[in-house]
Amino acid sequence: MPGKIGKKRKKLDEEIAESKDLTVGRMLKGARENLKLSLEAISTELHIEPRFLQALEEDNLEVFSAPVFTKGYLRQYGKRLGLRESDLLVQYYRQAKDNEFSMVPLASQSIRVGGRARSIEGWKLALGVLFLFVIIGFVIWSFYLPQESDQVVISSVSGEVGRSAFAVGNFELLSVLETKSFDG
Known part of the structure; x- marks a missing residue:
C-alpha cells in the first residue's frame, strides 16, 4: 500500500x-x-x-x-x-x-443541544434571567427571615408596667424586669 x-x-x-x-x-x-x-x-x-x-x-x-x-x-x-x-x-x-x-463570528453561531440548534446569545439571555430571579428570590427571602429587631414587646395586661414578653421564633419568653403599679 x-x-x-x-x-x-x-x-x-x-x-x-x-x-x-x-x-x-x-x-x-x-x-x-x-x-x-x-x-x-x-x-x-x-x-x-x-x-x-x-x-x-x-x-x-x-x-x-x-x-x-x-x-x-x-x-x-x-x-x-x-x-x-x-x-x-x-x-x-x-x-x-x-x-x-x-x-x-462565534457570537452568531449556534450550538447543538439535544438535536436542536440553540443560539449562544439565547443562552446568555436565559442565564441572565435566571440570575436575576435568584437575586430577587434571595432579597424576598431575607425580608421574611425573623431577625433580632423583630422581637415583640407585649405590655402587661394586669395594670403593671414593666413585664415584657419577647417572642423568639415560635416561643414566648416572659421576663419580669421590674414591677411598678399605677397607684404611685
Missing part, C-alpha cells in the same frame, strides 16, 4: 507543478478519488463530519468558524490521503489571500 500512495503522490506532485490553478479542494478530491475512498469512510476514520470534508473538497472554507479549524482538518485529511502538508498549506494560504475568506 505505501508504494501505491508513493506513486500517486508523485503524480499529484507533477499536477501541482504543472497547474498553479489547482486548489486545495481539487488536490484533496483528486487524491481521495485516486485511492477510491468515500467521504463517509474517511469521515468515520478521522472522526470529522462529512460536511467538513466536503467543504474542504469544494473549497468552501467559509463553513469553518476559524482558520485554525480549517488548517487542522486540512492537515489531518491530507495526511490520511498521503499528501504533503506543506503543499496543502501553501495552496491554502494562496487561496485565503486571494479570496479573503470571511470568518463567522
Whole structure:
C-alpha cells in the first residue's frame, strides 16, 4: 500500500507543478478519488463530519468558524490521503489571500443541544434571567427571615408596667424586669 500512495503522490506532485490553478479542494478530491475512498469512510476514520470534508473538497472554507479549524482538518485529511502538508498549506494560504475568506463570528453561531440548534446569545439571555430571579428570590427571602429587631414587646395586661414578653421564633419568653403599679 505505501508504494501505491508513493506513486500517486508523485503524480499529484507533477499536477501541482504543472497547474498553479489547482486548489486545495481539487488536490484533496483528486487524491481521495485516486485511492477510491468515500467521504463517509474517511469521515468515520478521522472522526470529522462529512460536511467538513466536503467543504474542504469544494473549497468552501467559509463553513469553518476559524482558520485554525480549517488548517487542522486540512492537515489531518491530507495526511490520511498521503499528501504533503506543506503543499496543502501553501495552496491554502494562496487561496485565503486571494479570496479573503470571511470568518463567522462565534457570537452568531449556534450550538447543538439535544438535536436542536440553540443560539449562544439565547443562552446568555436565559442565564441572565435566571440570575436575576435568584437575586430577587434571595432579597424576598431575607425580608421574611425573623431577625433580632423583630422581637415583640407585649405590655402587661394586669395594670403593671414593666413585664415584657419577647417572642423568639415560635416561643414566648416572659421576663419580669421590674414591677411598678399605677397607684404611685
